Structures are given as C-alpha cells and as structure tokens.
Amino acid sequence: MGGNKKKVKTFFLYVLAFVVLFIMVFPYLYMVLSSLAPWDEVDKRIFPTELSLRSYEWLFGGGENILPRPWLRAFFNSLFVTFTSTVLMMATAILVGYSITKLRFKGSKFINNVILFQMFYPAVILLIPLFLIIRSLGMYDTYWAMILPKAVSLWAIFMYTNYFRSIPNEVIEAAKIDGAGQLKIITKIIIPMSKSITTIIFLFLFMERWVELLWDMLVVKDENMLTLNVLLAQMFGPYGGYPGPMYAASVLLTLPILILFILFSKNFKKGMDFVLK
Amino acid sequence: MNKRNEKLGWLFASPYLIYTLIFFLFPLLWAAYLAFTNWNTIAPEYDFVGLENFFNAFSSETVKAAFFVTYKFMLMFVPIVIIGSLFLAFLIHSLPKFKGLFSVGFFLPYLASGVASAIVVNGVLSYNSPFNEQLRSIGLDVDWLGSPILAPLIIALMMAWKFVGYYALLFLSGLESIPKEIYEAAEIDGAVGWKRFWHVTIPMLYPSFYTVTILAVGLMFGIFTEPYVLTGGGPEYATHTWQLEIYNQAFEKLNAGYGTAVAIINSIVTFLSIYIFKKVLEKWGAKHGWE
Numbered sequence: 001m002g003g004n005k006k007k008v009k010t011f012f013l014y015v016l017a018f019v020v021l022f023i024m025v026f027p028y029l030y031m032v033l034s035s036l037a038p039w040d041e042v043d044k045r046i047f048p049t050e051l052s053l054r055s056y057e058w059l060f061g062g063g064e065n066i067l068p069r070p071w072l073r074a075f076f077n078s079l080f081v082t083f084t085s086t087v088l089m090m091a092t093a094i095l096v097g098y099s100i101t102k103l104r105f106k107g108s109k110f111i112n113n114v115i116l117f118q119m120f121y122p123a124v125i126l127l128i129p130l131f132l133i134i135r136s137l138g139m140y141d142t143y144w145a146m147i148l149p150k151a152v153s154l155w156a157i158f159m160y161t162n163y164f165r166s167i168p169n170e171v172i173e174a175a176k177i178d179g180a181g182q183l184k185i186i187t188k189i190i191i192p193m194s195k196s197i198t199t200i201i202f203l204f205l206f207m208e209r210w211v212e213l214l215w216d217m218l219v220v221k222d223e224n225m226l227t228l229n230v231l232l233a234q235m236f237g238p239y240g241g242y243p244g245p246m247y248a249a250s251v252l253l254t255l256p257i258l259i260l261f262i263l264f265s266k267n268f269k270k271g272m273d274f275v276l277k
Numbered sequence: 278m279n280k281r282n283e284k285l286g287w288l289f290a291s292p293y294l295i296y297t298l299i300f301f302l303f304p305l306l307w308a309a310y311l312a313f314t315n316w317n318t319i320a321p322e323y324d325f326v327g328l329e330n331f332f333n334a335f336s337s338e339t340v341k342a343a344f345f346v347t348y349k350f351m352l353m354f355v356p357i358v359i360i361g362s363l364f365l366a367f368l369i370h371s372l373p374k375f376k377g378l379f380s381v382g383f384f385l386p387y388l389a390s391g392v393a394s395a396i397v398v399n400g401v402l403s404y405n406s407p408f409n410e411q412l413r414s415i416g417l418d419v420d421w422l423g424s425p426i427l428a429p430l431i432i433a434l435m436m437a438w439k440f441v442g443y444y445a446l447l448f449l450s451g452l453e454s455i456p457k458e459i460y461e462a463a464e465i466d467g468a469v470g471w472k473r474f475w476h477v478t479i480p481m482l483y484p485s486f487y488t489v490t491i492l493a494v495g496l497m498f499g500i501f502t503e504p505y506v507l508t509g510g511g512p513e514y515a516t517h518t519w520q521l522e523i524y525n526q527a528f529e530k531l532n533a534g535y536g537t538a539v540a541i542i543n544s545i546v547t548f549l550s551i552y553i554f555k556k557v558l559e560k561w562g563a564k565h566g567w568e
Contacts, residue, residue: 010373017368021382024442027397028385034400043400044407092296095289105286111294118301122544124499124520128527128537129304129311132318152296182285211390213502214520218528233392233506236399243400250393257388261381268384269377276450 028254035247042244055244059252063245069231070224075252078227081146081216082209088151089205090198097160098186102172112161119154131218145219146227150209156201163197163274164190199264200271207257228253312541314534318527323534330538340539342514343522344546346429350518351497353433358493359486361441366448380449383442391502394435399507402431422508425515432503432516440496444489451485452478483567487558494554498547519543 030046035055037048042055062068096115100108130149139145167190175185191198216227217234226234232249261268287294312330316323334340369379386394401408402421412419421427455478463477479486501520504510510517510525523543527536 013368013371017372017379020365020368021379024383024386024438027389027394027438030401031393031397092292096293099286099289103282103286103289105283107283107290108286111290114297118297121301121305122540122547124523125308125537125540125544126301126304127523127540128533129307130300131528132307132533133299133304149300152293152300157293207388211392211502213392213505214524229390229392232396233502236392236396236506246396247400250390250396253390253393254388258385261385261388265381268381272446273450276447 031247031250031254035244035251037244039244042247055248058242058245059248063242069235070226071228071231071249071252073224074226074228074231077143077225078210078229078253079256081143081227082206084143085147085150085209086202086206088147089153089156089209090202092152093156093160093201094186094191096157097164098182098190100161101164102167102169102190103182115154115157115161119158127214127218134219139219141220141222141225143225146216150212150215153205156205159197159201159275160194163194167193196267196271197274198271199267200275203260203264203268204275206260210257308537308541311534312538315532316534317531318533319531326534330535331542333535334539334542339514339517339522339525340542342517343519343543346515346517347497347519347546349429349515350433350436350500351494353430354436354497355490355493357433357437358440358444359489361437362444362489363448363482365441365445366452369445369449370452380442380446383445385442386439387443389439391435391439392506394439395503395506398431398435423512425513428508428512429516432500432507435503435507436496436500440493444493447489448482448485451482455481480565480567483562487562490558491551491555495547495551498543498550519546 033046033048034042036051036053037045037055038050038052039054041048059071063071096111099105100112134140134145134149139148171189171193172185175189180188211229212227213229213233217230220226220230228249232246232253235249236246313325313327314323315326315329365383369376369383372379399422400406403409404420404423409419409421419427421431459477459481460473463473468476498519500518501524504516504518504521505524508516510521519539523536523540526532526539
C-alpha cells in the first residue's frame with residue numbers, strides 16, 4: 001500500500017517536472033517553430049500548418065533587396081570575436097592562476113589582491129573612458145575593439161586560482177623531476193586535471209561574450225563589423241515587418257551556444273558543483 | 278630556482294598586468310577626472326565644472342526614474358526568482374532519477390541572448406499580436422508593453438525565466454549538502470513534514486538563500502539588453518534602468534562627463550543597496566540562530 005502511494009507520488013513529480021521543463025523551453029520552441037513557419041502564419045499560430053525555409057533563405061540571401069544586411073557576415077563576426085575573446089580569457093586566466101598558486105613568487109600575493117579588488121569594482125564606471133580609449137587608440141570599428149578589452153576575465157582567474165589550489169604541489173614537483181618545463185606542466189598536467197572546471201568556465205565565458213550587446217554596439221558602426229546580436233537588436237524596429245527572419249536570426253543566435261552546451265553537458269554537473277561552491 | 282620562478286611568475290602574469298594598466302587603471306583615473314568636466318566627447322575644448330554634474334544628476338527626472346525603476350524591478354524579480362528557484366531545486370532534489378537531465382533543462386534559459394528572448398516576448402505580447410487579438414475577442418484589452426505597470430513586470434519575468442534555473446542549482450547544491458543525520462535527529466524530536474521543512478531545511482539553506490538574494494539584488498542594477506530592445510525604457514520611463522540612463526547620456530546625447538558622474542552615482546547606490554541587504558540578511562539570520 002505504502003509502496004503504491006510512493007509510486008503515485010513519484011509519477012506525479014515527473015509529470016510536474018516535465019510540465020515545468022516545457023514552460024522553460026517553450027520560448028525556444030516558439031522561436032524555432034516561428035522561424036520555420038510560412039510568413040503569413042508567423043505569430044499567428046504556435047504550430048504552423050506547414051514548414052517553410054523562406055525565412056532562412058531570406059536571411060542567407062542578405063535580406064531585403066533595397067537595404068540588404070550582412071546577416072551571415074554578422075554571424076561570422078560573432079563567432080570570430082567570441083571565440084577569440086574566450087580563448088584569450090581562458091589563456092590569461094590559466095597563466096595567472098597558475099603563477100599565483102604554483103609559482104608563488106614575491107609579487108603573487110600583490111597580484112591576487114589586485115584581482116580581488118578589481119572583482120568588486122563596479123565596471124560601469126569604466127564604460128565611458130574605455131570607449132574613449134578605444135577611440136583614441138584608433139580601434140573604433142575594428143575587431144580589436146571588441147576583443148582586447150574583453151581578453152581578461154577576473155571571474156575566470158578567480159575560479160582557476162581556487163581550483164589550482166586544490167591540485168597538490170607534489171604532482172608538479174614530480175613532473176619537474178622528470179624534466180618537464182613550466183609550459184609543459186601546464187599543458188600536459190594542469191589543464192587535463194582541470195577538465196570539468198575548464199568546461200564550465202569556457203561555456204560561461206563564451207555565452208556571456210556571445211550575448212554581449214552594449215559594448216559591441218558602442219565600438220562598432222560599420223555594418224560589416226556588427227555582431228549578430230547587435231545587428232538583430234538594431235533591426236528589431238525597422239524590420240518589424242519581417243518577423244519570420246527575426247526568428248530565424250534568433251535561432252542562429254542561439255544555436256552555437258546550445259551546441260556547445262550539449263557537447264559539454266557531460267561535465268556540466270561536476271563543474272557546476274565547483275563553480276557554485 | 279626561486280629567481281626563475283620570480284621571472285616566470287611576472288611573465289605569466291604580464292598579459293593580465295598590461296591589460297589592467299590600459300583597460301582598468303587608466304580608465305578608472307580618467308573616469309574620476311571626466312566626472313568633473315562638461316566634455317561632450319567630440320569638441321576639443323571643455324571646462325572643469327566641479328560638482329555640477331552630480332548636482333544636475335540629483336535633480337534629473339530620468340536619473341530619479343532609473344533609481345526607482347531598479348527597486349521596482351527588485352520588488353518583482355527577487356521574490357519571483359527566489360520562490361521559483363527554490364521550487365525547482367526541491368523538485369529536482371525529490372526526483373529519484375534523471376536529476377542531471379532536469380537540472381540541465383532548467384538551466385537552458387540562462388544561455389539565451391536577451392535580444393532573442395525579447396523577440397519572442399514581443400512576438401507574443403505586442404499590442405497587435407494574435408494572442409492579444411484573442412484576448413480582445415473575449416473582452417480583455419491589455420497593452421502589455423505599453424502599460425507602466427505591466428511592462429516592468431514582463432521584463433522582471435523575462436529575467437526570472439532566465440535566472441531561475443541557475444539559482445535553482447545554487448539551492449540544489451545547498452540541499453544536497455544537508456547531512457542526513459540532521460534529518461534523522463529532527464525526526465526523533467518530532468519534526469516531520471512541514472515542521473521539518475520550516476525548522477530544518479529552510480534554516481540549513483540559509484547560506485544559499487543569502488547568496489541568491491545578493492546575486493539577484495546586484496543583477497537588477499545592471500539591466501540593459503531587455504529594456505533597450507523591448508521597451509526602450511518606456512512607457513513613461515517605467516523601465517528606464519541605470520544602464521539605459523548612462524547609455525543615453527554618454528552615447529546618444531554625448532555628455533561623457535555627465536554620463537560618467539551618473540555611472541559613479543549608480544555604483545555608489547549599488548554598493549550601498551547591496552551592503553544594506555547584506556546587513557539585513559545577516560541580522561535576520563543571526564536572530565534566528567542561522568549563520
């Protein structure tokens with residue numbers, strides 16, 4: 001009797017979990033279905049009567065004839081800027097984290113304190129002067145403007161520093177006796193040992209860089225340099241008459257992150273446990 | 278050996294240090310200077326105006342709007358996101374299997390771009406959307422994004438949708454770290470069901486509760502994308518956030534000096550608000566014997 005009651009309860013919990021999951025994913029579902037709907041059905045019904053690729057054709061064909069927009073170029077810009085920034089953020093974080101925890105040189109404590117101070121410093125104050133610096137360095141409208149100021153992540157340094165502390169020094173000493181140099185220790189020992197945390201840090205950095213709107217909007221004006229997120233935001237008003245392609249562009253904007261997330265989901269829970277600690 | 282480490286240490290840290298010099302220290306000093314000038318970002322000449330920018334900001338209607346809008350957002354977002362994420366955490370926790378699958382699923386909204394979710398929300402809720410036509414056909418005429426009460430609520434709900442799965446994972450890790458012995462001891466003392474929930478689980482979750490609240494409060498001071506795309510700060514400045522105010526002043530109206538002053542005020546308000554929240558939470562926790 002008691003076992004049956006428990007079974008009913010468990011069944012009920014799963015129904016509830018699926019209902020919540022459906023609510024959470026519904027906007028994504030709506031986005032995909034609307035991007036595949038014939039144009040006269042977009043925003044008219046949730047499930048289109050037939051599937052059509054017209055929105056994607058429109059998008060990949062450059063959009064409107066009178067005022068074509070480089071949608072594919074924007075997608076490429078997003079990928080290039082995000083990927084480069086993320087890799088740089090990872091590299092600097094690993095190097096700094098390693099030098100603070102494992103080289104423990106005279107200045108390491110000082111550097112660690114500076115990082116902590118910076119982390120609690122409100123970034124919004126820097127926005128305007130940063131823009132002015134980029135402009136006076138002649139980087140306005142270049143990839144540099146979007147990449148360089150976002151080449152260091154304090155959060156990533158902080159995470160790696162904490163994580164590397166948990167790696168015993170003996171591992172490194174042993175490698176040194178085997179004649180490995182510091183760079184080799186980092187690439188062959190430290191990085192493989194931090195797989196799950198690296199996964200999460202990469203995913204978070206990539207995601208945050210990918211959806212950045214304000215900064216990318218400020219430093220780039222040339223149409224061919226815009227990221228997808230910015231182009232989409234700018235076209236939101238004037239392209240009000242093209243809801244289908246807007247959904248298709250939204251799908252394009254969501255896809256790379258989803259793919260990364262699915263690729264990494266195996267390490268997700270383990271890495272998250274560390275990040276949330 | 279140690280000399281080598283010394284050199285290598287500085288070498289490894291050098292990209293970060295150069296970055297900090299150019300993109301942190303220098304702009305920080307510049308900001309401290311800019312806030313006292315009336316520079317318009319274009320003209321070569323400008324004046325040192327002392328505290329004028331700050332006085333202007335204090336009497337500005339749009340700054341006042343940003344100040345109150347943030348707390349309005351907080352009042353809606355914080356309770357919704359805390360109750361929602363607590364609920365999700367308990368739900369995941371009580372599932373015997375597929376915990377990982379559901380936690381990943383609930384986390385998905387966190388990955389969405391604010392621009393993309395604004396497009397969906399606009400598609401469903403804009404005044405002439407089919408959904409609203411349907412509502413009008415049964416006599417309900419709602420202008421969701423045009424109402425000064427509903428528009429902030431919609432943005433708060435969008436933010437809650439995005440963050441609820443993330444915060445749920447924080448609560449979940451709190452739940453998972455509660456030792457079984459405590460539940461057993463509570464059972465002996467007669468604490469079961471709701472009693473156990475209120476007197477054992479909730480107090481033990483206090484650290485997660487604290488973290489989530491502080492994160493959620495801090496988040497409300499930095500909203501930009503959603504109102505920028507969806508409402509542009511309107512209607513009647515009902516969704517006009519600090520970031521929108523700073524953006525408008527510095528980059529639309531080209532008041533770099535004034536915009537920087539507003540940014541500084543924003544940081545002070547943010548810092549003080551979070552500080553007060555922290556103190557209140559700590560006091561509340563201490564009063565109940567939580568830590």
